[in-house]
Amino acid sequence: PRELEDVAPDSTLLCGLDAFMTDQEQQFMTAQLISGDKSRLAAATEMMHYVSALSREGMRPSLKRRQSSMGRSSGMKRSMVTSIKEVIREGNEARRLEDERGARNVVGVMASQLNAAARTVKFGGLAEEKRNQKMLLDKEMKRQMEYMKLHPLPLRMPKYAEATASKSVHFGMSFLDDTWNGTVLDAFSKITVNKSLLGHITIAKQHAESSGIHRVIDAGSPKLPRSNGRGCIDTEKPRVLVASINREMGRQGVVKGDVVTHFNGEEFLGTASELTDLILIGNRYEGEVLTFVLNADAAVAEALKRRSMISDDH
Numbered sequence: 030p031r032e033l034e035d036v037a038p039d040s041t042l043l044c045g046l047d048a049f050m051t052d053q054e055q056q057f058m059t060a061q062l063i064s065g066d067k068s069r070l071a072a073a074t075e076m077m078h079y080v081s082a083l084s085r086e087g088m089r090p091s092l093k094r095r096q097s098s099m100g101r102s103s104g105m106k107r108s109m110v111t112s113i114k115e116v117i118r119e120g121n122e123a124r125r126l127e128d129e130r131g132a133r134n135v136v137g138v139m140a141s142q143l144n145a146a147a148r149t150v151k152f153g154g155l156a157e158e159k160r161n162q163k164m165l166l167d168k169e170m171k172r173q174m175e176y177m178k179l180h181p182l183p184l185r186m187p188k189y190a191e192a193t194a195s196k197s198v199h200f201g202m203s204f205l206d207d208t209w210n211g212t213v214l215d216a217f218s219k220i221t222v223n224k225s226l227l228g229h230i231t232i233a234k235q236h237a238e239s240s241g242i243h244r245v246i247d248a249g250s251p252k253l254p255r256s257n258g259r260g261c262i263d264t265e266k267p268r269v270l271v272a273s274i275n276r277e278m279g280r281q282g283v284v285k286g287d288v289v290t291h292f293n294g295e296e297f298l299g300t301a302s303e304l305t306d307l308i309l310i311g312n313r314y315e316g317e318v319l320t321f322v323l324n325a326d327a328a329v330a331e332a333l334k335r336r337s338m339i340s341d342d343h
Contacts, residue, residue: 033057036059036060037056038052038056038059039063041176041177042058042059042182042333043055043058043059044077044081046077046080046084048084049080049083049084050080062333063337064330064334065330065331065333065334066330067290067296067325067327067330068296070187070330071187071290073187074189074325075189078189078191178241180245180339181217181237181239181242181245181336182333182336183216183217183324183328183329183333184216184218184219184237185220185287185288185329186324186329187322187325188281188282188283188287188323189320189321189322190278190281190282190321190323191319191320191321192275192277192318192321193277193316193317193318193319194315194319195312195315195316196312196313196315200275200309201274201275202271202273202274202275203271203273203305204269204270204271204289205222205230205232205269205271205272205301206267206270206300206301207220207232207268207269207288208265208266208267208268209263209265209266209267209288209326209328211261211262211263212259212260212261212328213245213246213259213260213328213332213335214246214259214260215328216326217236217332218234218235218236218237219234219235219237220234220270220287220288221234221235221285221286222271222272222273222286230272232270232286244339245332245335245339246258246260246335248336249335249338260335262327262331263327267300268288268290268326269299269300269301269304270285270286270288270301271283271284271287271288271289272285278321283323287323288323288324289323290323290326291321291322292307292319292320292321292322293307293311293320294320
């Protein structure tokens with residue numbers, strides 16, 4: 030595994046949440062996501078869920094955390110969850126002070142903008158300034174699109190979801206047995222689950238094709254043949270897909286065709302029937318939280334790892 034110090038934070042993996050993490054947390058999270066390890070990928074996915082929850086409450090890293098959280102001497106061994114709990118413990122006072130500073134900054138920025146606008150209007154340069162800003166924005170968007178074209182993300186990115194157990198409410202999800210073909214290319218495949226009017230369920234898999242995808246696949250073994258561009262890393266393995274979803278899971282981004290890889294904090298290696306039984310058992314305990322990690326499988330883990338190997342080329 031790569032040393033944490035050698036890993037550069039990758040904002041394209043952080044789902045826009047980098048503003049709510051310290052620099053060290055971004056580095057730590059990136060390292061987990063590109064480790065090639067399914068368990069670390071699943072853990073990072075759960076951590077991202079907690080960071081997202083905090084971001085919706087407007088919580089950002091405080092100065093204290095930027096200086097001490099996960100520092101080089103001791104922080105590398107601290108978990109992200111511990112760091113997140115520290116945010117909560119900092120309490121309302123820290124957030125109040127930050128809000129006050131933010132309000133003062135906003136007032137200062139607004140005053141500066143008003144002064145700048147007045148000067149711009151005075152000299153008739155407002156339209157030119159807007160054109161320059163648009164040109165810079167277009168240039169940055171073009172750069173990002175080109176980067177993502179050369180460094181595509183898997184179509185099935187990992188997800189974390191929670192469901193509250195209830196004895197009185199039907200869980201409303203179903204699952205289906207499937208087989209992974211043992212390739213990295215599977216991470217770039219759209220899996221569609223359809224149910225006919227007669228109840229017959231079919232699975233369709235459509236592999237995406239691009240030079241960027243083959244570039245990612247080849248990154249793991251550049252001196253070897255491409256194995257038809259598929260990136261074979263294992264033999265065929267059974268897996269479980271989401272066949273239908275309920276409203277609660279749908280709101281969390283779960284879709285039909287997602288691969289169930291972890292249940293209640295453990296890697297799930299059973300069948301669709303066994304997963305259904307586990308959920309039914311969990312539903313006996315009113316209010317218990319059932320957790321799911323989806324798509325944190327070997328194909329996605331390896332794809333993200335190989336993608337990181339070519340990130341310095343651009």
